[in-house]
Amino acid sequence: MSIATSSRAQTPADYLKRYYGYDRFRPMQEAIIQSIVGGRDTVVLMPTGGGKSVCFQIPALMMPGVTVVVSPLIALMKDQVEALHMNGIPAAFYNSTQTAREQRDIEDDCLRGKLKLLYVSPEKLLTESFFNFLQRANVSLFAIDEAHCISSWGHDFRPEYTQLHVLKSKFPNVPTIALTATADKLTRHDIATQLGMNDPAVFVASFNRTNLSLQVLPGQNRIQQITKLLQQKPDTSGIIYCLSRKSTESLAAKLQEKGFSAAFYHAKMDPGDRSRTQEAFLRDDVRIICATIAFGMGIDKSNVRWVIHYNMPKNIEGFYQEIGRAGRDGAAAQTVLFYSFADVATYKEMLAENSPANLGLQLAKLERMQQYADAHTCRRQILLSYFSEELPEPCGNCDVCRDPRVTFDGTILAQKALSAMIRTGERVPMNLLIDILRGSRSQQVLQGGYDQVKTYGAGRDIRFEDWRNYLHQLINIGVIEVAYDNHYALRRGILADQVLYGGRKIDLVRPDDAPKPVVEKTRTKTETQRDELFEQLRALRKQVADQQNVPAYVIFTDTTLEDMARQRPTTPDALRNVSGVGERKLQLFGKQFLDIIVSYVRGRVQAGEKPKGSTQLTTLELYNQGLSIEEIATERQLTTGSVATHLVQLSKSGYSIDLASLINPNERQEIEKAILTVGMEEGRLKPVFDYLGGRYDYGKLTLVAGLL
Ligand code: ADP
Ligand code: ZN
Numbered sequence: 001m002s003i004a005t006s007s008r009a010q011t012p013a014d015y016l017k018r019y020y021g022y023d024r025f026r027p028m029q030e031a032i033i034q035s036i037v038g039g040r041d042t043v044v045l046m047p048t049g050g051g052k053s054v055c056f057q058i059p060a061l062m063m064p065g066v067t068v069v070v071s072p073l074i075a076l077m078k079d080q081v082e083a084l085h086m087n088g089i090p091a092a093f094y095n096s097t098q099t100a101r102e103q104r105d106i107e108d109d110c111l112r113g114k115l116k117l118l119y120v121s122p123e124k125l126l127t128e129s130f131f132n133f134l135q136r137a138n139v140s141l142f143a144i145d146e147a148h149c150i151s152s153w154g155h156d157f158r159p160e161y162t163q164l165h166v167l168k169s170k171f172p173n174v175p176t177i178a179l180t181a182t183a184d185k186l187t188r189h190d191i192a193t194q195l196g197m198n199d200p201a202v203f204v205a206s207f208n209r210t211n212l213s214l215q216v217l218p219g220q221n222r223i224q225q226i227t228k229l230l231q232q233k234p235d236t237s238g239i240i241y242c243l244s245r246k247s248t249e250s251l252a253a254k255l256q257e258k259g260f261s262a263a264f265y266h267a268k269m270d271p272g273d274r275s276r277t278q279e280a281f282l283r284d285d286v287r288i289i290c291a292t293i294a295f296g297m298g299i300d301k302s303n304v305r306w307v308i309h310y311n312m313p314k315n316i317e318g319f320y321q322e323i324g325r326a327g328r329d330g331a332a333a334q335t336v337l338f339y340s341f342a343d344v345a346t347y348k349e350m351l352a353e354n355s356p357a358n359l360g361l362q363l364a365k366l367e368r369m370q371q372y373a374d375a376h377t378c379r380r381q382i383l384l385s386y387f388s389e390e391l392p393e394p395c396g397n398c399d400v401c402r403d404p405r406v407t408f409d410g411t412i413l414a415q416k417a418l419s420a421m422i423r424t425g426e427r428v429p430m431n432l433l434i435d436i437l438r439g440s441r442s443q444q445v446l447q448g449g450y451d452q453v454k455t456y457g458a459g460r461d462i463r464f465e466d467w468r469n470y471l472h473q474l475i476n477i478g479v480i481e482v483a484y485d486n487h488y489a490l491r492r493g494i495l496a497d498q499v500l501y502g503g504r505k506i507d508l509v510r511p512d513d514a515p516k517p518v519v520e521k522t523r524t525k526t527e528t529q530r531d532e533l534f535e536q537l538r539a540l541r542k543q544v545a546d547q548q549n550v551p552a553y554v555i556f557t558d559t560t561l562e563d564m565a566r567q568r569p570t571t572p573d574a575l576r577n578v579s580g581v582g583e584r585k586l587q588l589f590g591k592q593f594l595d596i597i598v599s600y601v602r603g604r605v606q607a608g609e610k611p612k613g614s615t616q617l618t619t620l621e622l623y624n625q626g627l628s629i630e631e632i633a634t635e636r637q638l639t640t641g642s643v644a645t646h647l648v649q650l651s652k653s654g655y656s657i658d659l660a661s662l663i664n665p666n667e668r669q670e671i672e673k674a675i676l677t678v679g680m681e682e683g684r685l686k687p688v689f690d691y692l693g694g695r696y697d698y699g700k701l702t703l704v705a706g707l708l
Helices: 012-020 029-037 053-062 074-086 100-111 128-136 159-170 185-194 222-231 245-257 271-282 316-323 341-354 359-374 379-386 411-423 430-437 443-447 464-476 496-501 525-529 532-548 558-567 572-576 583-606 614-624 629-636 640-652 665-678 686-691 698-707
Strands: 042-045 066-070 091-094 117-120 139-144 176-180 201-204 212-218 237-241 262-265 288-291 304-309 333-339 407-409 480-483 489-492 507-509
Touching (some): 029 042, 029 053, 053 139, 053 176, 091 100, 139 159, 185 201, 222 304, 245 262, 316 359, 316 379, 341 464, 359 379, 411 430, 411 480, 411 496, 430 443, 464 507, 614 640, 640 698, 686 698
Parallel strands (some): 066 139, 237 288, 262 288
Antiparallel strands (some): 407 507, 480 489
16 A cells, blocks of 8 residues: 655645545644644543544654554554555554564565554564664654553553653654543653653643433333333444443343344453454444443444443443443434442442452542432533533533422431331331321231321322332432342431431432433434435445445444435535545545435435425536536526526535536636626626626626636
8 A cells, every 4th residue: 555645735634634534623633743743742631532543643644754553452453453544544553463474574564664553562562673673664653552551550550561661762762642541640640751751742631522411310120221222222332331240141131132132241251252242343243232341441433322331330430431432433422320329339338348458539439420320410510520620511411401400308208208117117118118108098008007107197298109209319319228138128228317317418309300210212413313314324334344344433433424414415526525534435435325325315306305405416417417507507497697506506515516617718717807807796796797798698607706
């Protein structure tokens, strides 16, 4: 593969458009690229999906030699390199899975300047022989991906990463860029010092992933709720995180029974099964993965449309990282956390048993997580404040923002429930307790003699269903506990005594405002845009991806397909305007995708529909058949002025229309002069028409004005 160069592609933005097909940089990307190209060591902290890759890939393209990318994820290298090839960027990976012969070929390519990026694992990088090779190669930049692995504070510590400082001593003049999605300050500091960086520029991007919706649902009937959620999202990919290996297996089995394409994944699986499952998910052959948190580190899939937490995570870092695997392509994605106080209790028990050295810290982190789940204020504000980032306004994309809660002082209500519970010996389950509170004369109440307890009927003013709702809220916040081992009797939770005797106040939410376990069908913007055309494009993408033996999102991301379905380009130039269509992909796949769009648009017009821009498209069809402006005007019974306006607009929106060929050069010159002399006030051509004595029709005037 040769390196595509052009005198035009010079600024970083030109590279972005040409190789990736994107029109604009995301926040910070351009400044990071400038910093690196200027030779400065650079540290980048950006959330998953923020767009870290282009931050070192574009410098790699702009600088003369090869960029060496250090990545711990050998399994990912192949996909990353394939994705680069699809964008027309010459790249290779170098690791122990290759034969000596293959490695020599790569070295040769590198030495002959044929590669722009070389991916290598830290183990390989740190060998004597590889250093010797690097000394001969023209290295322009070292990029350290997943740089938090260097820090023993972090959760992915890799001892080999601490050796990477030798790069600086052996190649003092080669700049280094370190990238990570981990936000914490200790790690940030560790990265710069351990790599021996020289006065690095540090970029901390916002951790606000606006395309992720946030939602917390009560943890009852999870399977039922999940089924409903998934029925609303047919054929989309997602991850369900579970606490235990066993529950990943049983949940996957239940979903399969219901006809969903689901599989499970956890660390104790046979490695072969594990990588097969992962591969099937990447290739969209399996849609749903029920997994423990072992799943995800090596997953670079951009079209994960939703992440569900079956159980609450232990802390916000983990939660943030896991939901971050959704929506990396920037399109809307949904995240749902099921929350019940029982999960908190389980963690607390586990912590108490293991009593780790930093027990206090872990409990504090657990509490922050619980605050997120319990919140009656914007959840994104809580999430971001954890990462020391302020969001001045509520986000509008979390369940609390969409459905604001009104709370009231529910302390007395809680006390009534607790008192009835205690007076019946903490032996009755929820429905019976409600009957007692409401003064029911049911057989069960009378037989148990519960009509004799002091709080009998103390809550008769509250409806049965509302009591259920309040009791669930009290369970979720830890005032009441369910004794799963004792016929689901309700008993005192850890906050019970404080509510009864300690003056602790309890805020409750009116049942109408509380998060509802039944998931209502709400179609989000993206779902409605997923129309017929989108589905056709998606089917083609899958077919092309299977042919090329790569994951579907490597061909085009969901955002790109959405944009295509919206813009409905029918020519290569117009397709180029779609975000995510770079030159190489246009060349490789443009025709196939255009064919689908063109026949779709034709079908719609024939069916008598008037899709937006259809009159222009009719003009375009006739133009493509070789008709002149006059002929089109006659055929369509329009003025030449209107037809010319269509063609000028089509050309402006990227359709390949050779305006100049529609008018003879002498006429064009004369009209141009007239326009420049008389001027066109607010685009009006009448004065020009008059100036020329009516010798040229409005069609020609419009054309020349368009060419100007
Ligand atoms: P990270 O490594 O930070 O998790 P990636 O580099 O994989 O993120 O980028 C995530 C997605 O965003 C990819 O699909 C990438 O092509 C896309 N992307 C990156 N930069 C831009 C941009 N400027 N405009 C649109 N999409 C972008
Ligand atoms: Zn919000």
